[in-house]
Amino acid sequence: MSPSPRPAPSQPEAAALPGASPQGRPPAGWKSLLALLSLALSVLIWLNGLAQSLQRPSVGDALSLRQLELTALAAEAAGDRAEPGLFGADPRADLVKALRRLGESAAVPVPVAQRLELALLERGDSPEAVRVQLLQLEEMVDAPRRPLLQALAGGRPLDPALQRSLLAPWTPSPFLSQLVCEQLGRDPSACPAVRSGGRLLLQWAVVTVLPLPLLLIGVGLLLRQAWLARRGRLSAAPPLSGPPLDLVDVTLLIAGGFVLIGEVLMPQLLQGPLVALLSGLALPFALEQGIQVLLLYLVLMSAPLVILAAMLRGRGMPPAGGWLQWHWRPPASALARAAAAVLMVLPIVALSGWLIERLWPQAGGSNPLLDLVLTNPDPRALACFAFTATLLAPLFEETLFRGVLLPSLARRLGPLPAVLASAAVFALAHLSLTELVPLLVLGVGLGWLRWRTGRLAASVLMHSLWNGLTFLNLLVLAR
Known part of the structure; x- marks a missing residue:
């Protein structure tokens, strides 16, 4: 795109010194010195801030995991209507791979909620190993979050109201709520993938389609x-x-x-x-x-x-439009x-x-x-x-x-x-x-x-x- 022709400057502006005001008056010496000092300090602060930004965790991994979770929930909400071309052949397997990869490569400790998700996703492979993982997670969380881990390790079905109370301290994602419901629920229709299937499909469409x-x-x-x-x-x-x-x-x-x-x-x-x-x-x-x-x-x-x-x-009267x-x-x-x-x-x-x-x-x-x-x-x-x-x-x-x-x-x-x-x-x-x-x-x-x-x-x-x-x-x- 070619820029529009630049209008010729007025005579005072053409004669202005570098850094001078539009009226052509050079700024006071102290003002220029203060501006240079401020600029130098700001550059140092910004360079330091840019370097320190690399120490902050990236939200990209969390967003990718949330999108995989939403895809898995949407595929289960669609049920038999789910098309592999839309949701992938096995969304849960994709999520397991992503969680394992995050655990192997993360520069900071993986959040306990994601460790719990991985443990519950792997429960069918080795229930006893997963029970050991749940007991290990108990040592990593505060007291309000331990009852859920104990209930999952026990494996006895619980009422939906009790499940919600155990989940509350975790501030769970919808997918974690789904996994807990599958482990502790009596009725699959009470789980998010069925209970909120229409909303989940809409959310998936907004984010993915x-x-x-x-x-x-x-x-x-x-x-x-x-x-x-x-x-x-x-x-x-x-x-x-x-x-x-x-x-x-x-x-x-x-x-x-x-x-x-x-x-x-x-x-x-x-x-x-x-x-x-x-x-x-x-x-x-x-x-x-x-x-x-x-x-x-x-x-x-x-x-x-x-x-x-x-x-x-x-500065005088502003032009039309301010x-x-x-x-x-x-x-x-x-x-x-x-x-x-x-x-x-x-x-x-x-x-x-x-x-x-x-x-x-x-x-x-x-x-x-x-x-x-x-x-x-x-x-x-x-x-x-x-x-x-x-x-x-x-x-x-x-x-x-x-x-x-x-x-x-x-x-x-x-x-x-x-x-x-x-x-x-x-x-x-x-x-x-x-x-x-x-x-x-x-x-x-x-x-x-x-x-x-x-x-x-x-x-x-x-x-x-x-x-x-x-x-x-x-x-x-x-x-």
Whole structure:
């Protein structure tokens, strides 16, 4: 896609010194020095964060296992109607292989719940060996979880209500509930694969079948964009305007306000009192997690947004649409452009993720919020996570990276290099080395949409849709 011609700069801008404001006034010496210092410290913090991200467990293995579990449950729910081409010849055997492979290669101990699943799946091969495994697992769990292991070792049938009470401390996946029901239940029709068969088939279709047409539509839209660009039929992009901040201001905002104050200083000052306050409320731990994530993100947002507001004060009359060029109206067209951009980015992100998984299969470093969504059972906590991921994060991150950084870089580099550079900063800011390339692709899509539409609202909606699809996928796999 060829960029639209860059408008010639006005005379004051053409004479501006590197790093000077759009009005041509060079920044004060102390300001430039503070910006350089902030940038150097931020680079060190981000490099350290990227290196440490490899020590975090990857949520990819957990997602793969959940998908295999869902496939096995869906195949059993379909019963005689199950097609091997859809579910595989033996989904449970595939799950056993995956669990064994995880146990052999995991850099961190395999969760006890997954060890229990493997033991129950292997029970038919050697019941006595499995009984020994169950007794060994008793030594690895806390007191509330031991009664279930003792009941499984005994093997006597139990009422469904008693099964649920024994399972509750485990926060079980649907598949673990199915296995326990098969071992301790009196009536197979009371097990999840039969009792919730329709819902399981729908969940499986959403996770496994629905992505394929979305990927095909995305590929078609990408090919159409390439054809229009080749034929010179792409509509001209509007001017990429933004706040009248120079690169020194933007560096202070992102490196100083976002990284040093928002990510480092504010959490250090407020996380302790916040945790103490929430602990004093005697909330359930799962809900406390959700509220803590929400409040800490608000803390992260506050410093850079206050700094941005201070920088814009006294800058004169903003242009039509405001300094950030939100242009929410008409909302339908913004949403349509955002949805199309999500579909176009989807196949490229999927391909990059697939390549990373093949080239670097044991890499860790997933966003910790993904694991929280996957394992947290409290709907109120999930509502906090959803609000943070689908509303707060898109508004805040698009304000910084596509509302401020992208236009500022475009004044120096031109639109397309600015889209790439701002996407690189966006990807680095997430401090996940293994997710760097997919995040870079997403950032390019967000920046391209901001440039081609001239509307920050479209980028916010695209970001929100992307996070919403990710959140929905996690919920479907977890429940």
